[in-house]
Amino acid sequence: MSSEDEIKVDKWDGSAVKNSLDDAVKEVLLSKYKYGESHWLMDCRLFICTVAVGLAGLAIVWDYLHPFPLSRPILIFCVVSYFVLMGILTLYTTYVEKNVFLVAVQKDPSGMDPDSKWEVSSTMKRFDDSYTLSIRYVEGASARQRQASVTRTVAAFFDENGVLVRDCLQPVVTKLHNSLLAGKKDK
Template sequence: MSSSTNTNDISSKPIKINKWESNALKNTLNDACKKYFKETLNYTEDYSVMNRRLCIALIACLFSLYALVYDWFNPFPKSRSVLIVCTVSYFIIIGILTFYMQFIESGRFFTGKLIDKTGIDPAQKCKIISKLKKYDDIYNLTLEYHDGKNTSTSSVEVLKKSVGNYFDENGVLCYDKYINDLKKIYDHARSNARKVK
């Protein structure tokens, strides 16, 4: 399944970024990782974590919109209590959103599952989290692999390397180097999950 890596499409279009911007470095590596899991390993991305975040943000926006519309039809002295309730509710929802992003989502940028085409084996799942501190060059990627046969066990592998290993002096992503490291930790996680059984 993960024996071959086809990178011809990436090689023809090199990805160049500002190598001094940590967010650009992290996002480029995250996007390359997603591309590898979706296109090469044929994982299907699960958007449930992102959808929950969007729902929380939508609720906050609805409180704001309701306050705006209500104040339009009932100018300030009449809308005072509604504005207070909506403002307080908005900040409570934004607090919940911040908590969700910090502690539940917590840097997770990909959740996917690999469905067995024969239908014999259950789906395998992967969760991938990345971290890159603002003035640090060490890129941390944590891959949590769940074998579908035993949901109670999972294998966790960590990739911890300098971003300098994956970008050249001009800020161009060395896709093959990054994918080779990804492939190693993915294969190691799969073999560890099999040993646990």
């Protein structure tokens, strides 16, 4: 591994630590197992945000073309719609995304059955050094779901300088992945 592939973070920045671990897990699953990545979760979030920003832009343009007393109904509609869409976005990220940072698609070798899906999520509480990685496997043909998770301290994956040690992370991800393929549940 070259020095430009090295991931170095501030060990005391929990968000940076979690994001670097998420990126490394994503890299392991996509490169080692050659899965395709599905972007539908992010696309839905971007669509909601685009509509909200479009309504805000419409309000600005409409108010410019028709000064305030005439633009009042359009401004009210755009402002209310923007806040409703932000509420929908909050509900979407809370109940649909659920900290999922990767949706990987495993193509069926024969091409006859539906593809299998891997949803990878993680959590790391504020001011806590425990990183919980969860993988949910949805088998394509039977639609059976299996889920496994593992919790480790972030010190198991970073050295004292804040450099991510991928050789420590890859076996954990591989073991979790293989346990789901074998049908076992690890907690």
